[in-house]
Amino acid sequence: MTTDQTALLQYALGEADDALILGQRLCEWCYHAPYLEEDLALANVSLDFLGRAQNFYQYAAQLDPQQRTADQLAMLRDSREFRNLLIVELPIGDFAFTMARQFLLDCFYVEFMTALQGSADPNMAGIAAKAIKESQYHLRRSHEWLLRLGDGTEESHRRMQIALDQIWGYTMEMFENSPAENELLAEGIAVDRSALKPAWDTRVNTALVEATLSRPEDGWSVRGGRDGIHTEHHGHLLSELQFLQRAYPGLEW
Amino acid sequence: MNEQQQLLPLFEVFVRSKRGLDHKHVGSLHAENPEQALEYARDCYTRRSEGVSIWVVKSSDITASQEEDARSFYDPMDDKPYRHAMHYQLPEPVNNM
Amino acid sequence: MTEFSVNDAELEKRFQDRVDDEQKIEPKDWMPEGYRKNLIRQISQHAHSEVIGMQPEGNWISRAPTLRRKMILLAKVQDEGGHGLYLYSAAETLGASREEMVEALHEGRAKYASIFNYPSLTWADIGTIGWLVDGAAIVNQISLQRTSYGPYSRAMIRICKEESFHQRQGYESLIALAHGSAEQKAMAQDALNRWWWPSLMMFGPHDAESAHSGQSMKWKIKRKSNDTLRQDFVDQTVPQADFLGLEIPDPDLKWNEERGHYDFGEIDWEEFQRVISGDGMCNRDRVATHKKAHDDGAWVRDALRAYEAKKANKSEAA
Numbered sequence: 001m002t003t004d005q006t007a008l009l010q011y012a013l014g015e016a017d018d019a020l021i022l023g024q025r026l027c028e029w030c031y032h033a034p035y036l037e038e039d040l041a042l043a044n045v046s047l048d049f050l051g052r053a054q055n056f057y058q059y060a061a062q063l064d065p066q067q068r069t070a071d072q073l074a075m076l077r078d079s080r081e082f083r084n085l086l087i088v089e090l091p092i093g094d095f096a097f098t099m100a101r102q103f104l105l106d107c108f109y110v111e112f113m114t115a116l117q118g119s120a121d122p123n124m125a126g127i128a129a130k131a132i133k134e135s136q137y138h139l140r141r142s143h144e145w146l147l148r149l150g151d152g153t154e155e156s157h158r159r160m161q162i163a164l165d166q167i168w169g170y171t172m173e174m175f176e177n178s179p180a181e182n183e184l185l186a187e188g189i190a191v192d193r194s195a196l197k198p199a200w201d202t203r204v205n206t207a208l209v210e211a212t213l214s215r216p217e218d219g220w221s222v223r224g225g226r227d228g229i230h231t232e233h234h235g236h237l238l239s240e241l242q243f244l245q246r247a248y249p250g251l252e253w
Numbered sequence: 254m255n256e257q258q259q260l261l262p263l264f265e266v267f268v269r270s271k272r273g274l275d276h277k278h279v280g281s282l283h284a285e286n287p288e289q290a291l292e293y294a295r296d297c298y299t300r301r302s303e304g305v306s307i308w309v310v311k312s313s314d315i316t317a318s319q320e321e322d323a324r325s326f327y328d329p330m331d332d333k334p335y336r337h338a339m340h341y342q343l344p345e346p347v348n349n350m
Numbered sequence: 351m352t353e354f355s356v357n358d359a360e361l362e363k364r365f366q367d368r369v370d371d372e373q374k375i376e377p378k379d380w381m382p383e384g385y386r387k388n389l390i391r392q393i394s395q396h397a398h399s400e401v402i403g404m405q406p407e408g409n410w411i412s413r414a415p416t417l418r419r420k421m422i423l424l425a426k427v428q429d430e431g432g433h434g435l436y437l438y439s440a441a442e443t444l445g446a447s448r449e450e451m452v453e454a455l456h457e458g459r460a461k462y463a464s465i466f467n468y469p470s471l472t473w474a475d476i477g478t479i480g481w482l483v484d485g486a487a488i489v490n491q492i493s494l495q496r497t498s499y500g501p502y503s504r505a506m507i508r509i510c511k512e513e514s515f516h517q518r519q520g521y522e523s524l525i526a527l528a529h530g531s532a533e534q535k536a537m538a539q540d541a542l543n544r545w546w547w548p549s550l551m552m553f554g555p556h557d558a559e560s561a562h563s564g565q566s567m568k569w570k571i572k573r574k575s576n577d578t579l580r581q582d583f584v585d586q587t588v589p590q591a592d593f594l595g596l597e598i599p600d601p602d603l604k605w606n607e608e609r610g611h612y613d614f615g616e617i618d619w620e621e622f623q624r625v626i627s628g629d630g631m632c633n634r635d636r637v638a639t640h641k642k643a644h645d646d647g648a649w650v651r652d653a654l655r656a657y658e659a660k661k662a663n664k665s666e667a668a
Contacts, residue, residue, distance in 0.1 A: 030428070034647025035647055043431070047424055095646075241413070244414075251531055253523070260651070280435070280440075300425075
């Protein structure tokens with residue numbers, strides 16, 4: 001196994017973990033949304049991320065020297081081995097929190113997946129080509145929700161602003177390249193995350209102004225997901241996600 | 254029921270299942286405005302790629318004929334058999350016209 | 351133009367003639383008030399069942415054992431919500447608003463399928479619900495495709511098309527358990543033991559005791575009687591249980607050569623009454639969960655309306 005392949009495995013796993021954990025969070029909305037139509041719409045977003053996770057895990061499984069399957073990668077690694085960004089593991093909060101997070105992530109994913117389509121690695125590029133279409137639709141939805149909640153009632157404005165303030169410090173991590181990514185950058189396989197920041201800023205700033213919301217101060221930020229240093233929520237999420245595979249090891253389902 | 258308690262307005266949804274076919278009524282849903290109704294129609298009525306095009310119309314904007322109109326609207330059309338192809342008996346050799 | 355001012359008796363006769371002639375009744379048609387009420391009751395109850403039914407299965411989405419099973423289950427539970435939507439939409443053509451129907455559910459005036467008042471305890475429950483509960487629902491819904499009310503019939507046709515995926519995914523997931531470890535097989539048997547009788551109860555009381563049945567059959571809202579549908583279900587399900595190597599928990603179950611049907615034991619009607627009247631394990635929780643989501647969403651719906659009103663004002667001012 002070359003260093004490159006190790007780095008590529010880490011890269012694919014990071015994307016897979018991000019998508020899985022976010023998909024897992026989003027499916028918590030099932031039968032809890034503000035009304036039925038939105039319940040169905042949120043389930044579609046969740047399904048997109050779970051499908052994306054499966055694609056990335058399947059690719060990671062091909063690269064894995066331990067020859068773990070996609071499901072084993074998802075269900076049998078412990079928290080310290082997960083590489084997801086912290087922002088995706090935070091609890092769903094209220095509808096404003098979920099939509100604020102989604103908007104900030106969708107703005108990122110639209111840029112990121114566009115860039116990843118040009119990856120020198122055809123598998124990563126292929127997954128990105130499918131993901132970009134999903135993310136464009138997600139952004140259309142989350143952008144509209146940002147406007148409605150930001151510029152809706154006093155109550156919705158208040159909740160949206162609180163949500164943004166709470167999440168803001170978790171957004172910086174999206175723009176930091178992991179060591180694996182830095183390694184793959186030279187070969188044109190990885191996307192340079194830091195280069196996406198200006199476009200993201202523009203999108204976010206424009207929408208915040210339109211939604212009558214203030215952009216939080218950049219003062220604080222937390223990181224650690226790519227190193228397997230997670231929030232305390234992460235272990236609880238995994239204990240649900242992995243319950244059956246842990247309780248009944250080695251079985252087919 | 255006062256204005257505040259009322260749910261979002263009702264929209265009727267029409268889906269074109271593939272190119273070349275008409276839009277067909279498939280049901281309704283609630284949404285705040287036509288744009289949102291269109292997105293919800295996509296999420297609620299085309300989960301299995303049932304459509305290539307969607308129309309949404311506010312239900313209250315539809316003017317519909319009433320049952321009592323039926324006699325004056327449609328019955329007079331029933332006695333015009335000459336409008337239908339089968340009205341004309343043609344000889345066998347040219348009957349695939 | 352005397353023809354236009356016919357009396358109710360004449361209208362009712364025309365209506366019944368149309369029903370007898372297997373023509374569909376459509377929203378703008380004249381219909382007896384009782385027909386409208388009966389339909390709203392049945393369709394909204396059916397819609398609530400779909401929506402409340404999301405809960406016992408949704409309970410396992412976060413714990414599904416594989417990525418594939420997780421996506422299947424989420425898509426399936428989402429479909430149930432979609433079916434609820436199709437049905438609410440059919441009821442709304444009769445002049446019932448979604449809000450009124452939801453309120454009736456929260457206040458306990460509207461019922462939903464009693465089976466969803468049982469808890470889903472293990473992963474095997476998910477496969478079993480798909481196999482038995484969706485299986486029973488399909489038997490009922492196939493007959494309802496021919497119901498006399500057009501929008502209800504069309505919703506049923508759409509739902510039946512999607513519903514067969516539900517039953518098949520459930521059965522497929524049970525095959526995995528039945529062919530799996532001893533623990534998995536025991537899990538599947540336990541689930542069957544708990545869900546079998548409630549599934550039979552889904553078809554309602556015996557024909558002789560069914561409150562709405564006679565009139566509903568005459569109006570062709572219902573097309574087959576409770577007992578006929580229940581028998582259809584038993585007949586189709588027993589061989590499926592055999593294939594899985596699972597045992598149906600009914601000592602009286604046996605093939606009756608003469609009738610060409612399976613004979614089966616008597617349902618515990620006391621339990622049926624107890625659960626349907628609100629004292630099942632999950633009744634209160636199911637409604638409370640639905641109400642909480644609805645109440646928690648109030649500020650979101652308010653924001654939508656407020657935003658839309660502001661937009662309308664702006665475009666007027668411009």
